[in-house]
Amino acid sequence: MDPVQGDLTSADAGAPAVGGGAPAVDAGMPAVSVATGEYAAVRVWAGGSRFETHHVPLPVPGDGEILVRVRLATVCASDAHTATGRRPGPCPSVLGHEGVGQVVAVGGGGRAGGRPPPRPPAPVVWNMVVGCGRCDRCAAGRTAGCRAAAKIGHVAFDPAGPLALFGTFGTHVHLPRTAHVTRVPDDLPDEVAAPAACATATAAAALAAAVRASGRPLAGARVLVSGAGMLGLTAVAMAADAGAAEVVAVDVDRSRLRLATAFGASRTIVADGPTEAPGAGAHAADTHGANGDGVGGHGAAGHGAGGHGPDGPVPGRAGPVDVALDFSGAATAVAAALAALDGYGTLVLVGSVMPSPAVALDPERVVRGRLTITGVHNYEPADLDTAVAFLVRTHRAGLPWASLVARPIPLTGLAALLTGHSTGQPPRLAVRP
Ligand SMILES: [Zn+2]
Ligand SMILES: [Zn+2]
Numbered sequence: 001m002d003p004v005q006g007d008l009t010s011a012d013a014g015a016p017a018v019g020g021g022a023p024a025v026d027a028g029m030p031a032v033s034v035a036t037g038e039y040a041a042v043r044v045w046a047g048g049s050r051f052e053t054h055h056v057p058l059p060v061p062g063d064g065e066i067l068v069r070v071r072l073a074t075v076c077a078s079d080a081h082t083a084t085g086r087r088p089g090p091c092p093s094v095l096g097h098e099g100v101g102q103v104v105a106v107g108g109g110g111r112a113g114g115r116p117p118p119r120p121p122a123p124v125v126w127n128m129v130v131g132c133g134r135c136d137r138c139a140a141g142r143t144a145g146c147r148a149a150a151k152i153g154h155v156a157f158d159p160a161g162p163l164a165l166f167g168t169f170g171t172h173v174h175l176p177r178t179a180h181v182t183r184v185p186d187d188l189p190d191e192v193a194a195p196a197a198c199a200t201a202t203a204a205a206a207l208a209a210a211v212r213a214s215g216r217p218l219a220g221a222r223v224l225v226s227g228a229g230m231l232g233l234t235a236v237a238m239a240a241d242a243g244a245a246e247v248v249a250v251d252v253d254r255s256r257l258r259l260a261t262a263f264g265a266s267r268t269i270v271a272d273g274p275t276e277a278p279g280a281g282a283h284a285a286d287t288h289g290a291n292g293d294g295v296g297g298h299g300a301a302g303h304g305a306g307g308h309g310p311d312g313p314v315p316g317r318a319g320p321v322d323v324a325l326d327f328s329g330a331a332t333a334v335a336a337a338l339a340a341l342d343g344y345g346t347l348v349l350v351g352s353v354m355p356s357p358a359v360a361l362d363p364e365r366v367v368r369g370r371l372t373i374t375g376v377h378n379y380e381p382a383d384l385d386t387a388v389a390f391l392v393r394t395h396r397a398g399l400p401w402a403s404l405v406a407r408p409i410p411l412t413g414l415a416a417l418l419t420g421h422s423t424g425q426p427p428r429l430a431v432r433p
Pocket of ligand 2: 132136137138139148149
């Protein structure tokens with residue numbers, strides 16, 4: 001097999017030289033030794049807008065572990081929410097949970113579940129939630145809710161601990177034996193692959209949840225997507241690809257709605273709500289005027305306001321729909337999505353990952369409408385596999401995924417990226433460690 005080439009360079013000035021890597025091995029062979037004196041550089045969030053570069057000796061992967069050289073990391077809105085104090089997170093820590101990298105070394109002994117390990121220098125993405133593999137939920141295949149999960153980009157930084165390299169805002173990520181890793185085709189651009197580990201896989205999980213809960217395929221369904229950030233845009237593309245009869249996208253940001261149209265929305269609604277959205281999509285889909293008579297084909301999810309043109313967002317009703325997916329996390333958008341459901345409709349909540357005002361629920365309407373409300377947080381390994389396959393197929397078919405990712409900057413510019421995200425920028429900013 002191919003030896004690992006000397007691509008372990010550090011982007012940070014002053015970092016110790018990181019040299020040639022190590023030869024690859026298969027499962028069952030002895031662990032690859034990473035020569036002493038080689039370091040990874042990580043950008044550690046030290047609170048507020050303070051970031052510091054730390055150098056960590058490259059670990060020798062233990063049994064089933066994988067050492068990955070990060071090629072591109074994208075910035076999820078939740079990274080910015082952590083850095084700006086809107087979302088609690090351990091500090092200091094290495095943030096970042098979306099990225100694509102190249103396998104540098106694999107430990108011996110085989111991986112959890114008996115999966116064959118990717119061989120260096122394979123490009124890979126990895127599940128941001130690493131289940132313990134021992135608890136009742138892991139045993140039931142619900143690793144997203146593992147009782148002892150380690151989440152990449154969400155652990156306290158301990159340079160001497162086993163999770164010292166556990167965020168994508170660094171040159172390397174050190175993956176435990178139970179981490180799920182998905183191979184990426186060699187020719188898939190990094191900008192297309194990097195968002196898979198959060199945005200694409202979570203959107204895949206949301207659509208899968210909609211299908212499970214509703215008991216019907218998305219083909220022919222009327223689908224509402226509120227919040228047209230990276231997750232919402234991906235869900236729009238997936239719903240359209242699945243043959244939805246209608247895909248309605250709602251957001252406060254007209255530029256995002258134009259993107260939604262490009263990615264398959266059949267109709268867009270510009271919401272005249274507050275632009276501050278606490279959720280994963282960072283764009284509120286605040287459709288005012290929701291009322292409770294949406295069951296039975298009389299749904300009204302409020303009226304979008306604002307400008308419209310022949311090819312721009314138009315005001316209109318968002319319902320009735322069979323499936324509503326909220327990625328905004330805005331309470332008003334959640335209420336509007338609920339109100340938009342037709343009978344037997346399913347609401348999937350994804351963006352509500354921080355405290356928000358309660359949303360009124362009319363239980364009679366849920367009963368008479370046979371409505372289903374479900375939540376998706378994180379995702380399962382199969383969703384990441386689905387996400388990569390979807391990105392590969394639709395990229396080859398011409399969907400401009402790479403256009404959603406800004407030109408990457410070095411790790412040293414991370415603070416500005418995390419504290420300065422605003423409208424008008426691509427949904428994903430990026431760093432190349
Ligand atoms: Zn994320
Ligand atoms: Zn577990």
